[in-house]
Amino acid sequence: MALKSMTGFGRGEANGGGVKVTVELSTVNRKQFDCAFSMPRELLCMDARLQSLAHSRISRGYVKGLVAVTAGEAASGGLRLAAVRGQIEALRSLARELGLADDLAASALLRLPEALRTGLLPEDPLEFWPLLECAAVAALDSLETMRLREGAALEQDLRQRFQELRKTGEAIAALAPAVPSAYKAALEKRLAELMGAAAAVDPALLAREAAVFADRCDVSEELTRLRSHFDQTEKVLSQGGACGRTLDFLCQELFREINTTGSKANNAEIARLVIGFKAGLEAAREQVQNIE
Numbered sequence: 001m002a003l004k005s006m007t008g009f010g011r012g013e014a015n016g017g018g019v020k021v022t023v024e025l026s027t028v029n030r031k032q033f034d035c036a037f038s039m040p041r042e043l044l045c046m047d048a049r050l051q052s053l054a055h056s057r058i059s060r061g062y063v064k065g066l067v068a069v070t071a072g073e074a075a076s077g078g079l080r081l082a083a084v085r086g087q088i089e090a091l092r093s094l095a096r097e098l099g100l101a102d103d104l105a106a107s108a109l110l111r112l113p114e115a116l117r118t119g120l121l122p123e124d125p126l127e128f129w130p131l132l133e134c135a136a137v138a139a140l141d142s143l144e145t146m147r148l149r150e151g152a153a154l155e156q157d158l159r160q161r162f163q164e165l166r167k168t169g170e171a172i173a174a175l176a177p178a179v180p181s182a183y184k185a186a187l188e189k190r191l192a193e194l195m196g197a198a199a200a201v202d203p204a205l206l207a208r209e210a211a212v213f214a215d216r217c218d219v220s221e222e223l224t225r226l227r228s229h230f231d232q233t234e235k236v237l238s239q240g241g242a243c244g245r246t247l248d249f250l251c252q253e254l255f256r257e258i259n260t261t262g263s264k265a266n267n268a269e270i271a272r273l274v275i276g277f278k279a280g281l282e283a284a285r286e287q288v289q290n291i292e
Contacts, residue, residue: 002148002155003151003154003155003243004151006061006291007147008147009027009142010140010145011024011138012135014134022070023065023138030060031060034061035063035065036063037067043067151291151292158247158284158287162237165277168280172219172265175267175270179266248285248288258274258277259274261274262275
């Protein structure tokens with residue numbers, strides 16, 4: 001199963017009974033699923049159905065939907081003239097009662113609530129659901145195509161980023177074993193400088209101090225867990241699907257291990273590599289935030 005991006009756009013149309021329904025969907029990043037539809041008020045009872053339909057195809061992210069209903073090519077309906085006339089008469093009657101000038105112009109009709117309603121929708125909105133569902137499914141199909149295309153690009157980018165991070169981790173692992181011996185040599189040299197060349201350094205004391213340091217700077221456990229997390233990341237990317245949260249968690253665990261490694265290693269070159277690792281991991285995590 002391929003990865004899906006959380007950002008995308010889709011559009012779908014359906015025609016029937018002289019009516020054309022257009023559904024447009026746009027999605028952006030969000031930790032949880034959230035959905036909002038804008039539609040004619042006669043169809044507001046369909047909001048729960050549309051949200052359920054969208055949630056069946058989208059596990060997380062913010063979905064913004066727009067539903068538009070227009071007359072099809074074969075439509076013969078017109079404006080609700082009777083309703084418009086009623087509103088005009090009511091306005092003029094009120095104007096006479098209040099002693100206001102009758103300055104109603106044709107352009108003012110566009111501001112009347114009933115003027116632009118065409119009477120296309122049936123009395124029972126449930127009869128309209130099959131047509132609306134058809135347009136919504138088409139929009140979801142279009143949206144999924146775009147999200148899959150962007151998801152493929154994200155997967156390729158993330159694989160490359162995690163591969164570079166794995167190489168940095170292996171470079172740290174190659175340097176780590178030499179840290180205790182380097183510390184022992186530096187300690188021995190420092191003690192010789194302080195005590196003088198003629199003074200003998202107690203080998204047992206030196207060995208004990210080196211052993212304590214080696215235990216304190218041992219990062220083998222952290223590096224083992226780091227490799228395990230990289231293996232798990234590779235597995236998750238290969239499985240695909242809605243894996244954004246899992247990858248985000250693995251990024252947190254990778255940061256935890258590399259941060260501990262940097263604080264324990266006590267080596268300038270390892271510290272430099274850890275800083276580069278953190279920068280690369282942060283860039284990878286930003287990309288992970290785009291995955292469903």
